[in-house]
Amino acid sequence: MDELFTYYDMFATKGVEYLIIIAVLVLIVVFWKFLFARPY
Amino acid sequence: MAGEKLETVDVVQEKPEGPSIKSFGDFIDFLKKELKPRGNIVTPFNIISLPIMLLGYAFIVYRLAVGLGRPVTNLNQEYPWGLWIGFDVVTGVAFAGGAYVLCFIVYVLRAEKYHPIIRATVLNGFLAYLFYAGAIVLDIGRWWNIYNPMVGNDFGVNAVMFLVAWHFFLYMLAALIEFSPAIAEWLGLRRVRKILGAMTLGAVIFGITLSTLHQSGLGALMMMAKSKIHPLWYTEFIPILYFVSSIFAGLSLVIFEGAISHKVFGPQIDEEHNKSYDDIVIGLARICAVTMFGYFFLKALLLVHEHAVPYLGSTMGFWYLFEVIGFVLVPCFMFVSGAQQKNLSTIKFAAVLTMVGIILNRLNYTFIVYNWYVPLSEKYWPAPMELVITASIILTEVWAFRWMVNRMPVLRKPPAWAIEKEH
Secondary structure (H helix, E strand, O other): HHHOOOOOOOOHHHHHHHHHHHHHHHHHHHHHHHHHHOOO | OHHHHHHHHHHHHHOOOOOOOOOOOHHHHHHHHHHHOOOOOOOOHHHHHHHHHHHHHHHHHHHHHOOOOOOOOOOOOOOOHHHHHHHHHHHHHOOOOOOOOOOOHHHHHOHHHHHHHHHHHHHHHHHHHHHHHHOOHHOOOHHOOOOOHHOOOOOOOOHHHHHHHHHHHHHHHHHHHHHHHHHHHHHHOOOHHHHHHHHHHHHHHHHHHHHHHHHHEEEEEEEHOOOOOOOOOOOHHHHHHHHHHHHHHHHHHHHHHHHHHHHHHHHHHHHHHHHHHHHHHHHHHHHHHHHHHHHHHHHHHHHHOOOOOHHOOOHHHHHHHHHHHHHHHHHHHHHHHEEEOOOOOHHHHHHHHHHHHHHHHHHHHHOOOOOOOHHHHOOOOOHHHHHHHHHHHHHHHHHHHHHHHHOOOOOOOHHHHHHHHHH
16 A cells, blocks of 8 residues: 555645635636626 | 307316326326327337347346456456446436536525426436446446345445445435426326425435535545546545536536427427526526536646646646546636527537536546556457447437426426416
């Protein structure tokens, strides 16, 4: 089983993960407006 | 003359809708009558599908008699999961997800707009579980022991398969109860219809709870193969990905199936349903778009979280991008565009793309990126018998769906006495 375990520092990618989440929160507003926009 | 006419109208109004079943003999007679084909049976679909189904049944008997090895399947010690698990069971259950999503929307969120399609969706979900999840019998080496998780002959409560087995069984019961008012209406059983109608909400909530767990449970099943699944696909969040993707997979099937049903069963659909059809499809497209948007970002987040970004430059990386961009991001924006422009053709095309993407995703986990390090020449390819049996299962489900829709109030309005009871 030991060979199956790979150690990752789970905090190493946190910065990028936070940026992705902020991008999602910003984009969901734009996406929502676009989705419910009136047909042009 | 005028008096006679009035009398005739009164008689017609008093005549009970549906059959009058008083005894078991009446029921058998009614069933015999209903089992007879209606209309023209020599159609292109029947001519093509019947030989495939018969050939498939013969292969099923052969498989049950001789076992899983060649020539029935190309499964081996390296590839224990093939087309039957990947497509019939895992993909079939994802496609059946439309039933629990729509039940949640209609019965819990009370979005009555979607009510006209609820019965067809629940029926589709029930039949999908019955046939596709039922196909798991074929995948079990000692298939005659399939009842063991039910009767407690070594329960195996730590196994994901135990959870999946019980959930499939219970969900099939829940879906049957959800659909049973239509069966009672077909049989003309008024009192039974009343009891079953009262049980619907409970069955719906039970069904939704089970679905959220076993959709993710199937993802958890894949986690057993950590060392075999490519790092781009492997994550400890596979259960969440499976659950989220089952939402838009199921709704895409509802859109696709609705488009076909609208053409095939058009005369049965009442005017009110016909009018609201476009609005329903646009609403479903919006739900799909939002869910796919969330799913896409979940995939991006997990790509970073699992330190898998460097793999994107490899051949497997291109295959991953093909799946995620081609069959998640592209159909997501097609759903948005279709909903915004009220273009049903775009929405239907997006639904088909999404379904292809789900098939690809599930097959990736079961045998394409499973053992990804194995050379192409040694990879698993479905055997002809596996393909024919899968096709026969799908076609049998279509035949069962058609038979039920043509006889029960699935797309057409329920009888007047049942509508009165609802109010």
